[in-house]
Structure formats: C-alpha cells, structure tokens
Amino acid sequence: MAAMHSRGAERLLGVAGSPHLLLVEDDPGDAFLFEELLTEAQPGLRITVATTLREAVDALRPEIQCVIVDLSLPDAQGLDALREVRTHAPATAVLVLTGLADAHVGVEAVAAGAQDYLVKQDVDGALLTRAISYAIERKRADESERQLVEARALSRENARLERGLLPVPILNDGTLRHHTRYRPGRDRALLGGDFHDTVETADGSVHAVIGDVSGHGADEASLGVRLRMAWRTLVLSGHTGGRLLDTLDTVLQHERWAEEIFTTVCMVTIAPDRRSARVYQAGHPRPLFFTPGGVEPLPDEPRGPALGLLPGADWPAVDLELGDSWGLMLYTDGLIEGRAGDGGYLDLPGLMELAKIAHGDGRRGDVLIDGLIAEAERLNGGILSDDLAVLLLSRGDG
Template sequence: MGLLDSERLRLLLVEDDPGDAFLVEELLRESEPDVTITLARTLSEALKLLDVEVQCVLVDLALPDAQGLETLRQVLAKAPDTAVLVLTGLDDAHVGVAAVSAGAQDYLVKQEVDGALLTRAIRYAIERKRADETERQLVEARAVSRENARLERGLLPVPILTDASLRHHARYRPGRARALLGGDFYDTVETADGSVHVVIGDVSGHGADEASLGVRLRMAWRALVLAGLVGGPLLTTLDAVLRHERWSEEIFTTVCMLTISPDRRSAEVFRAGHPRPLLFTAGGVEAISDEPGGPALGLLPDGTWPSGRLELGDAWGLMLYTDGLIEGFVGDGNERLDMEGLLRLAQQAHGRGEDGSALLDGLIAEAERLNGGVLADDLALLLMSRGDVR
C-alpha cells in the first residue's frame, strides 16, 4: 500500500546544529502542518528514538559522536526498513552521492531546499523504500521457490515403482514459514518379488534438525527395504537408526508402513504410533482397524510392532497421511478436525467422484478452509490406488 498524501508523516530529524534543525522544522511545517518531528542531536540519541512509528530519518552525517558514512551505516543497521534522507551542506554534496550508494534513499543540500521540495523528497523516499522492500521480498521469494524445487528434486523421493496398474500421488508441505522441508517423510519402493512397500512418518518437533532427521530416516528406510529387510525387523532397525541419529532422547517418530502383496489384493499393515490409513473402495471410505499397532519409534527400548492383514480386492485406494492434516481446527473453537473429521471429508470427496491428485488437493483445501487458514504443522499425504473405486 502506498503512502497517501493525507497520511500523517512521522519523522526523526538528526541534526546537532540548532539553526539548521529549526530551518528544517519550519520548512516542513509550512507545507505539512500535521507532521510529527522528533529531534535528536547525536547519533546515540537517534538510535534510541528509532522505532517502527518513524517513517523517515533525516540525518546530518556530521554529528558530535559520529562522522560520515559510519553514521548512515548505524542508522540503517538500527532501522533497515525505514527510509533515510541525508542532509548535506554546499561543500559536501559529494557525500550525499556516496550516501545514496551506501543505502540512503536520497540526499538534500540544506541551502537549496524549500518546504514543498523537502516534503516531496521525504514522501518519495518513503515510497522508494517500500518499493525496494517489495522488490527484495519478491526476489527472495523467487530464490526460495527455486531452492524449494531443487531440494524437492534432490531430497523428496521419486517412487521406485514399475507396476503400471498402480497409481501413486503424494503431497508434501512444511509447516514452518519459508521452510524448505519439514520433519514428515514418505517413500514407495517396489522390490524384486513384486511387493510394494510404502511408508509415511512424522518426526516430533519442528525445525531444520527435524527436517534433516526425517530425510535420514527416509533414506535409511529405502536402503533397508532394498537390502531385503521388511516388516517388524525393518522397524526395529529403523528404531535403532533413530536412536543413534537423534540429538535428544525426547525425539520420537511415528510411522505407518504397508507391504502390498504381489497380487495387489492384500496388504500387511504396520503402525508405530501413527494415524490409521484410509481405505477407498467402490463401497465407500473407511479407516482401517485400530489394531494391531505399536509405540512410536524412539519411545520404548524393546518396542515391538505386530502387523495386521488388510484385504483389498480388485479395486482400492489407500491413503496415508501425517497428523498435520488432522490437527487443524474446525471453526472458531478448540475442536480439531481429527481422523473422524478427515474421514467425513474423504467420504464426501469419494461421493463426488474425486480421485488421485484432485482428492488430495481437495482434502488439504477443505482442511485449511475449516481451519480458517494455512495449517500450522508439517503435512504429508500419499495415495496408492488400483482400479476405479469411484
């Protein structure tokens, strides 16, 4: 939003010469009667007065406690988002040019300004600063976007899947603002015997360390599957990897893992403290049985993870997700979406005939609508399907 002509100006004037300070104040009040001017006679005094209310700083670079561009650098360091106009005398106008190169929005020669010119220069400086900040944010956003794409190519998994009868869709979104990765992870690997192994996991906590640990656990899981380790022994080994890699005994990871049989008509399910997957069939949508299950990885030294068998039939869809999808709020109260709410949303989407990417995108969008905004936690979704269940 630009600065309107009627918007009240709030300025900090840094000037030790009483005559020059009086002149600037009088010139401003002639053309800007409602201007608020705070006067500082030294740099140290000015730095104490700088706050978010100040829209522009008018600073003389020759002060009792600072000289030249060092004065400007300290002002810019203290208030990087505030417009700065440098005041110079006739004999040191060249200093103003150097000040602009160092980060000031403009410079004015004291003896050559009138009220209208001074007011216009201040307003232009404020607008220029805002435009510069907008451009900086845009450039930074583009850089983050490019880095996101690069990291997704390098760190998010490409499924090892050769069975053309299976469809694989996934969504991944870190919860931290401007984050590149979160602590959630997923992967899919088809092994030589025709089995398809699927995993989704959620590292406790939020931050770069958790994101790094999630990547390491995902890569360890893939390596173990390709080495022939599956089922309970795989989770036992992954639990050991977590214990060696984590930086605190309080860190744990929930995991849900599926092994889909070579004939694609059944699956073995392992859950380590993780939410239950949803099963899509022609008859509707249901959450798989709550049993069996085991503790999250990293919680118990001798944890065990029994499996459950899931009959799939000819056409089916299996959706795994992390709790970032279900921990958003519903409305203005403290009620959360939870798995029951997600199940209702999935049943409604299934009734509309949504499938694949449209299904996942629709569930995220609806969860965010109910939450009143973007979901705060990391989230990952993986949908593996076979045949038409609509």
C-alpha cells in the first residue's frame, strides 16, 4: 500500500466512551499504519486486529462498534468477507477497504450493505476517523429506521387483530338505539380487560353485557375477549340469566391464570315488547336508568358477587319496568374511579349528578356518553387511566 499521509487527527464523532474497532487486514504494514492513524486521532481507542475472515468472525463481539475490513483476504475475496461480517454482526457498522484499481468494488459493497468504503491509497487520519464516525452513525440511523418500520408493521398487525376481536352487535330492532364507547387504559392498545356485547335472539329478546376483568394488560384483554365470546355463544345457544352466569363463571375459572383473577359483570335482557327488562349484577357498578322524567341508578340489591370469587354463588335478578321511552346505560368502573377535584373519587353519586345535568340539557346517545366522559376527565384533571367501556341502549326519548 502506498504511504498514508496525515492531514491532522480528528476524534471519532458522536462515539461515546472508549470505542472498540475490529480491523480485518492481512498486510502487517497496512495494519500497523491504520492503528497508528487511529490511535493518534483518539488515544485509548481499542483496536482488535484479525488477519483472516475466520479470525474476524471469532473476534466479533457486541461491544465492537465498527468493523474495518479489507476485501482482499487470504480466505475471502470480493464481497464474501462483507457478507460474512454482516451475517455474524448485523447491527455493527462496516467500513470496507479497497485498492485504487478496485474502487468500483467499494461502490458495490455499499450497495450490498456496507456503510461506506475507502481507497487505501487515499486514506489519512482525518479521513479515516470521519469515515468511521459516519459509518457508525449511519448504521445507528439504519437500525433505528429498521426498528421503526418493524414496530409500525407490528402495530398495524396488532391493530388489525384487535379490531377483529372487538364486538359487532347482533341487533335488528330499528326502534332501539345502540351506542358504545371503549377505551383501554394501556398506551397504544385497542383492547383492555373491559368487554361488552349486544345480541338479539330469535324470540325478539335483546341481551346486553358489560364486564371488567381485574387487572390491566394484554393477559386481561385476552381473557376479556374469551369471556365475551363465551357469553355470546351461550346467549345464541339459548342460555340466559343465572344459568348463563354459572357457566360463564366456570369458563373464567378454567381460563384464568391465577385464582385471584375475578370479573365483574352486568347483564341485561330486554323483553321482546321492549317495555321490561331483567338485570343481573355480579359485583358490577349499578347501571343508570333514563326516563323522560329523569335519571336514577338501578337498585343496589339484589346482586351477586363477581365471577370467580365464590364457587356455587347465586346471582339474583332485578326486574325493571321500562315503559315506552327509556335508556339503560351500562359502564365499567373506569368511568367513575377518576378524581372528582376535591380529593375524592367521582363514584356513582358524582356520575349521577353529571348524568342529571346532561339529561336535563337534552343530551342523548353519543352526545350524552361523550359528555359524561369529558366531564369525568375534566374533574380528574386529565385522561382517565383505567380501562373504560360504556354501553347505552335506548328507546324513544329516554
């Protein structure tokens, strides 16, 4: 190799600590000159030298930030050395060295995945250190872009999966209005541990459910989906009331991963004439009943425990006369567990006050639900952190 001239030393740009480089060069003279140029630029620099491709592969370590590889080695020619290094260290920057007559090979190497190339005869200390610094930064940028692309692809795939798991109501009665809101507490998620569903069966009855799996996270979301699907299957196969909850309780006990996992549920069956309903509460917050005359919560009793707590438990029903015009709002505790601005929690009394104001102002359907959530967040001083689900069924002006 022709003598390499130094125009002055430059430290490795943007490389923190004591950088570790791997130099793959079979010519002892060239290797010595490269080491001299680099250590002059940055004293304390760690340089491992390999004279063959086999030695280079054995010397590769996660802490090596850049591999400087000669494309003319005893056991590799052309781009073979580059391919091997990239196979064994895909996250490490690679800078290739070529001779003056082989500069075109350097261009091919960059196209094959190297971060840059240098012609040996033109190298000096400043050029070498800059090239290494830029190769490392370029590799970091490439890795960040790759990870971002993979994350976006995974996010889109997860979103498609989660959208496919969200319920599509089976509801044919045009006299009923059906409104829902669903918001998981987990960042960038579509599903949480809350679930809801609505099914109209062949006899004209409309069945609705809302539930809340204890805890937060992907496991709880998965369990919520399984319970919702089990509920829908049971309803479509003719199960109702306490018998349905008994079976759902059994499903929960078999599907959960720990005995302390429980699920609160509120279930409503609306009669075919739409003038009465039967409500089952299993440890769940009390629904709100809207009429033209106002808003009130359903009675606190009778009610049963949450699913998964007491084997052989009983879940009594509340029979409700609806009238001609009504609304039933089922919700999970994510709506009422935010702060109320005075150090306490919103809870049912606070939600009732908000609902009375909204209903008195003539808010119905989506406007009613969105207004209640917005007011709960305003009192909380920010977004509600828990999973949140709301299901509103209404008829007439209720």
